[in-house]
Amino acid sequence: MGNLLEIELKxxxxxxxxxxxxxxxxxxGAQAMMECLLAEGVDNIFGYPGGAIMPTYDALYDYIDRxxxxxxxxxxxxxxxxxxxxxxxxRTGVCLVTSGPGGTNLITPIADAIIDCTPLVCIVxxxxxxxxxTDAFQExxxxxxxxxxxxxxxxxxxxxxxxEIMAKAFFIAKSGKPGPVVIDFAxxxxxxxxxxxxxxxxxxxxxxxxxxxxxKQEQIEKAAELINxxxxxxxxxxxxxxxxxxxQELLDFVEKTDIPCASTLxxxxxxxxxxxxxxxxxxxxxxxxxxxxxxxxxxLIAIGMRFDDRVTGDSTKFAPQARIVHIEIDPxxxxxxxxxxxxxxxxxxxxxxxxxxxxxxxxxxGWKNEFRKLDVKEYDKVTLRDLNQEGKIKMAEVVALLSDKxxxxxxxxxxxxxxxxxxxxxxxxxxxxxxxxxxxLGTMGFAIPASFGAKVGAPDREVVGIIGDGxxxxxxxxxxxxxxxxxxxxxxxxxNNFLGMVxxxxxxxxxxxxxxxELQNPDFITIAKGFGIDGHTCSERENxxxxxxxxxxxxxxxxxEVIVEKEENVFPMVPAGTSVSEIRLE
Amino acid sequence: xxxxxxxxxxxxxxxxxxxxxxxxxxxxxNIESLTVSETExxxxxxxxxxxxxxxxxxxxxxxxxIRKIIEVLxxxxxxxxxxxxxxxxxxxxxxxxxxxxxxxxxxxxxYKAWVVYWGLDYVVIEKTGTETEIFDFFKYIKPHGIIEFxxxxxxxxxxxxxxxxxxxxxxxxEWEYYL
Numbered sequence: 001m002g003n004l005l006e007i008e009l010k011x012x013x014x015x016x017x018x019x020x021x022x023x024x025x026x027x028x029g030a031q032a033m034m035e036c037l038l039a040e041g042v043d044n045i046f047g048y049p050g051g052a053i054m055p056t057y058d059a060l061y062d063y064i065d066r067x068x069x070x071x072x073x074x075x076x077x078x079x080x081x082x083x084x085x086x087x088x089x090x091r092t093g094v095c096l097v098t099s100g101p102g103g104t105n106l107i108t109p110i111a112d113a114i115i116d117c118t119p120l121v122c123i124v125x126x127x128x129x130x131x132x133x134t135d136a137f138q139e140x141x142x143x144x145x146x147x148x149x150x151x152x153x154x155x156x157x158x159x160x161x162x163x164e165i166m167a168k169a170f171f172i173a174k175s176g177k178p179g180p181v182v183i184d185f186a187x188x189x190x191x192x193x194x195x196x197x198x199x200x201x202x203x204x205x206x207x208x209x210x211x212x213x214x215x216k217q218e219q220i221e222k223a224a225e226l227i228n229x230x231x232x233x234x235x236x237x238x239x240x241x242x243x244x245x246x247x248q249e250l251l252d253f254v255e256k257t258d259i260p261c262a263s264t265l266x267x268x269x270x271x272x273x274x275x276x277x278x279x280x281x282x283x284x285x286x287x288x289x290x291x292x293x294x295x296x297x298x299x300l301i302a303i304g305m306r307f308d309d310r311v312t313g314d315s316t317k318f319a320p321q322a323r324i325v326h327i328e329i330d331p332x333x334x335x336x337x338x339x340x341x342x343x344x345x346x347x348x349x350x351x352x353x354x355x356x357x358x359x360x361x362x363x364x365x366g367w368k369n370e371f372r373k374l375d376v377k378e379y380d381k382v383t384l385r386d387l388n389q390e391g392k393i394k395m396a397e398v399v400a401l402l403s404d405k406x407x408x409x410x411x412x413x414x415x416x417x418x419x420x421x422x423x424x425x426x427x428x429x430x431x432x433x434x435x436x437x438x439x440x441l442g443t444m445g446f447a448i449p450a451s452f453g454a455k456v457g458a459p460d461r462e463v464v465g466i467i468g469d470g471x472x473x474x475x476x477x478x479x480x481x482x483x484x485x486x487x488x489x490x491x492x493x494x495x496n497n498f499l500g501m502v503x504x505x506x507x508x509x510x511x512x513x514x515x516x517x518e519l520q521n522p523d524f525i526t527i528a529k530g531f532g533i534d535g536h537t538c539s540e541r542e543n544x545x546x547x548x549x550x551x552x553x554x555x556x557x558x559x560x561e562v563i564v565e566k567e568e569n570v571f572p573m574v575p576a577g578t579s580v581s582e583i584r585l586e
Numbered sequence: 587x588x589x590x591x592x593x594x595x596x597x598x599x600x601x602x603x604x605x606x607x608x609x610x611x612x613x614x615x616n617i618e619s620l621t622v623s624e625t626e627x628x629x630x631x632x633x634x635x636x637x638x639x640x641x642x643x644x645x646x647x648x649x650x651x652i653r654k655i656i657e658v659l660x661x662x663x664x665x666x667x668x669x670x671x672x673x674x675x676x677x678x679x680x681x682x683x684x685x686x687x688x689x690x691x692x693x694x695x696x697y698k699a700w701v702v703y704w705g706l707d708y709v710v711i712e713k714t715g716t717e718t719e720i721f722d723f724f725k726y727i728k729p730h731g732i733i734e735f736x737x738x739x740x741x742x743x744x745x746x747x748x749x750x751x752x753x754x755x756x757x758x759x760e761w762e763y764y765l
Contacts, residue, residue, distance in 0.1 A: 143601050148608050152656045155600075172656060208597055209656045332650035335643075 027198045029159030030059035030190040033123065036166035037067055039200040042094050044068045044085060044456050046078040050098025051138055053125030055190035060096075070456065070485060073477035075102050077449040079109020080475070083118045084453030087436045088411055088461070090245065092119040092173050093453065099125040100138030103184075104145065108443055110180045111149040115440030116266065117243060119178035121169050122150075129157040129186040142184045151179030157186045159194045163201070171203040176211030177330040178243060211329060215346030215354060223325045223342040224358035226299055227257070232367050234297035234322075235261035236282065236311075239439075240304015240329065240348045241270040247432045249352035250303065251275070258362040260371055262290035264305045266439040269429035273408065279371045282580075284310045285421035288378035288572050289371040291580045294319045296370070301325045304348040307337035308440065309576075317579035327351045381585040382571050386426070392565040393541050395419055395494045398548075399426040402464065402492070405548055410462040411436065413454050415447035415471035418500035421570045423466045433458075445474025448491065452478060455487045462490070462552065469495040469521050479531040482557045490551050491535075493524055493561040496568070504569045528559040535559030587638040589618075589666055590645050591742050593750060594633040594652055595659040598624065602657055606633060609651050615639065619673075619739030626749075630659065636740045662750060664742065671742035675720045676702075677711045680731035688730060697723045708733055 027035065033056055037045070045067060049057040060069060072078040075097045082093025097106055103124040113120045127136040146153050152172045154165050169181045227233060241250050247270050254261055254277045263270060263281040271278050280287035282294065294300065300322040305311070312318035315337045325342040326334055334343040344351050386396035399422055402410070408430035414420040414437045429435060436454055438446040451465030472493050482489050503517040528535045535558055538547035544562070551560040573584045596602050603622065610617055618636040625632045639645050645663055653661045677699075681688060688709060693699045698719075703710035713723045720737060744750060 144604065147601065147605050148612065153601075206656075208659045330654070332647070332654050336647055336650075 026194045026196065027159075028055065028059065028191060028193050029156070029162050029185070030056040031062075032159060032162040032194055032198050033166065033185070033190070034059050034063045034067065035198055036163055036200060037094065038063070039202070040092070040166070040170045042067060042092070044070070045094040045096050046070045046072055046081040046085070046453065047096030048072055048075050048078055048098065048102060050102050050125065052099035052127055052187045053096065053102070053123075053185070053190070055187065056096065056123070056125065056185065059190075069096070070452075070481060072449065072481045074475070075105035076108055076445065077475055077478040077481060079106045079120070079122070080112070080443070080446050080449035081453030081456070081478075081481070082120050082122075083109060083113055083116075083446075084413060084436055084450030085457035086118050086120060086453075087450075087457075088433050088454040088463075089457035090243075090433070091457070092121055092170060095120065095122045097122070097124055098138065099127055099142070099187075100140045102138075103140055103142045107145065107149065108441075110146060110182065112438050112441040112443045112446065113180040114149050114151060116438065117178050117239060118180070119173040120180040121166075121173050121183065122180060123183045123185055125190070126155065126184045126186045128188040130188065132186070142182060146182045149180075150182045153182040153184065155184040155186065156189050159189050159192050160196060161189075162194070163198060167201060167203040168206065171206070172209065176209075212345050213329075213347045214350045215327075215344045217354070219342065219344045219346075220351065220354045220358065223301075223327075223344050224355055226323055226325055226342050227259075227301060227355070228358075228360050230297075230299035232297045233257070233259045233299045233301060233364070234293060235259050235301045235303060236264065236294075236305055237261060237267045237270060237303040238264040238305025239266035240327075241267055242304075242433055244304060244329075244348040244350075246304070246347075246349035246352055247271065249349050249356070253352050253356055253359070256356065256361055257359050258364045258368075259301070260293075260364060260368045262287075262293075264308070264311055265424055265437065266435075267305065268424055269432050269434035272430050273428045274430070277368070279368075280375075281424060282311060283308075284313070284574050284576070285425070285570050285572065287375075287425070288382070288583065288585065289374035291572065291574060291583050292374055293371055294580055295321070297322050299323050299325065301327070303327045303352070304329075306333045312337065312580075313574045313582075314577055314579045317581070378572065378585065386422075389541065393539070393544060393562060394565050394568055395422040395496075396426050397541075398492065398494060398544065398562050398564070399423050399466065401545060402466075402548055403427045405552060406462055406464070410434065410464050411454050411458055413437070413447050413451040413463065413465045415465075415467045416442045416444045416501075417468045417471065418496075418504065418568070418570050419466055419468045419494040421501075422494075444468075444471040447471060448475045448478045449481070451489050451491060452482050452485065452487065455489045456485075459487070465489065465491040467491060467493050468500060469493055469497060469524075470499045470519060472524065473521075476527065479528055479533055479559075483532040487557065488555055489557045490554070491557075491559045492551070493559065494564050495521065495524070495561055496564050496566045497521060498566060500568075501570070503567070507567070507569070508573075509575070524561050525559065533557045533559055535561065537561040537563065539563035587640055588642070590637050590639060591664045591666070591669055591671060591740060592633075592635045592637065592645075592649060592652070593662045593664070593742065594635065595625065595661075595750070596631050596633065596655075597657040597659065598629050598631045599657050602631070602655075603633075605655050605657070606635075606652060609648065609655075610635075610637070613644070613648060613651075615648065621739035621741055634739065634741055660750070662744070664744065669742040669744055671716065671740050672714055673717060673720060673738050673740050675713045675723075675735065675737040677713065677724075677727055677732055678734035679709050679711060679727060680707065680733050681705075681709055682707050686730065688727075693727075697726060699723055
């Protein structure tokens with residue numbers, strides 16, 4: 001952020017450094033913050049400096065060999081990059097920004113992280129504690145502003161508080177249902193010395209916050225009884241499986257019981273797509289069989305998912321016949337949407353481990369075949385049309401081809417809209433933590449910074465951002481971050497010159513009245529080149545395969561723009577607020 | 587509409603009131619009254635929040651959402667029959683020289699209210715009781731001319747023999763919330 005107080009700040013720094021020589025050897029609040037990050041094993045942070053966070057950036061300067069900092073181009077980019085990093089690596093993402101606009105620019109990623117359960121620690125500068133509440137330069141009440149959208153927040157006004165608060169912050173962010181924590185760090189607390197020697201003790205439990213990890217035995221037994229009695233059981237698993245690292249436990253459970261299962265959007269890649277019990281994913285634009293069969297099952301086993309309205313449609317008509325087992329770490333999610341007969345409060349990994357010996361071996365071949373019969377219908381009505389190779393290139397064929405070329409092993413980061421749904425439908429995931437999307441909040445502009453963050457979190461993996469032309473322009477400046485980092489982030493723009501999903505709705509539900517959805521786009525490749533990122537445009541089907549190869553073979557960041565069919569619709573579709581039985585295939 | 591009394595035990599920290607009330611705002615539930623004070627255990631605050639709601643399940647969800655706030659130690663939801671509860675009201679009543687004098691005996695014996703301050707041409711009467719009792723007294727005293735009237739939020743204790751604070755952990759124990 002631009003800084004009008006630079007001269008004053010410099011003087012303060014001089015005074016501070018003069019004091020250093022006379023006062024004892026205790027660390028400053030800012031130095032203590034760096035030590036806390038090291039103690040928590042943080043090796044990458046994403047941020048943007050400014051007036052109220054300068055003492056911390058000054059301290060960081062002595063730690064740059066141990067804590068790698070990425071300078072983003074906008075604080076929103078820092079937040080989404082930290083999310084991408086956290087989602088791919090399972091670690092806590094850390095952002096460092098200044099007060100006022102620095103903090104408010106971070107609100108969207110914080111809101112995104114709370115709804116998608118992403119562990120973040122956001123360190124936000126704040127004006128000197130003596131200036132709090134005076135409308136000082138770049139002062140925003142970050143505690144007030146972030147309270148509704150974060151898991152926890154705290155204002156540090158005394159350097160001695162830093163170790164204890166940061167230990168709590170990292171514990172709260174990562175444990176239970178993960179989420180974003182905001183630390184509002186007053187400038188004088190950054191600059192002032194602690195009055196005691198720095199010591200750091202990791203927090204593992206708190207009196208007021210102690211999420212249950214291991215479920216109660218009686219809940220497990222009740223769930224097992226219900227599962228064992230089921231004639232047509234059906235598993236819906238979500239993001240919780242990935243967060244709990246319960247992929248193997250889920251596979252073991254499914255293979256023993258032979259229960260068919262489906263994923264939510266954010267649960268994608270928790271189970272390999274080619275597993276015989278995997279039926280696809282469900283939701284508004286999910287697959288036909290997984291959606292429709294929610295009306296046919298007798299026992300629904302929900303694992304690490306929360307019956308979001310994009311999954312259930314009209315929740316009163318969602319699986320009304322089913323008895324529900326709900327494995328969930330957050331007690332407030334149980335019965336929030338659906339009456340639950342057997343709630344299991346705890347971590348998905350622990351719950352599945354405990355359930356495993358109690359459930360009996362099963363064979364549900366006949367029941368699974370009912371799913372497969374519906375798949376044929378979807379293939380005929382939707383998939384064939386999406387992949388028919390007629391007319392302009394369609395989004396689906398780009399994703400399907402990318403899936404083949406990467407053997408389903410790339411980490412795919414998507415933005416929000418039609419391209420997101422098509423990617424979820426046509427990429428054949430083989431590896432976990434491979435689908436990174438803004439699911440709950442639906443934040444356009446997520447993918448460029450999140451792809452970058454994912455590449456930082458998994459430098460050895462192929463990371464491909466699949467992005468719409470509208471989304472791309474929301475955080476286009478982060479191309480600069482990618483270029484400066486030198487990381488080989490691959491990006492594909494599926495360009496239809498429309499805000500495609502809104503256009504689809506206007507076509508289907510608003511009588512073709514296209515209200516402000518057509519875009520006059522810039523020359524994306526020229527822009528990328530201006531930032532120092534190579535790329536090219538592909539508009540002909542015969543060049544598509546070579547174009548993808550060229551992008552994947554690049555050792556540096558690369559942007560491939562694919563011009564796709566302008567007015568293609570995504571099906572199946574469960575119109576908002578209706579039941580899954582009203583699903584449309586065309 | 588049913589009246590629910592929600593008791594929230596929390597650590598005593600800045601900004602917590604906002605974190606709690608924002609949950610009511612988000613669910614569009616109006617707070618009828620709210621009282622906060624420190625409990626018999628130091629550093630632990632007790633919120634007593636009264637709401638009216640048609641659906642018990644929604645109140646249960648609300649209770650679970652409040653429990654989710656990091657600094658919250660425990661939440662209990664009650665129906666009126668489960669608790670002993672009271673409010674306190676102060677009435678500033680006009681007593682001009684030639685006016686009708688207040689009947690202290692009726693006030694004391696019938697209404698269990700007390701004159702706590704004698705001014706030159708007014709008195710302050712304190713009345714403790716339920717909302718209904720306070721409004722009964724309000725109706726009685728109104729003809730004298732009420733200069734000022736103020737009523738506190740509800741405070742309540744459960745009818746169970748143990749204190750709620752016994753549910754709070756000395757250290758770490760398993761938590762339950764009741765409704």
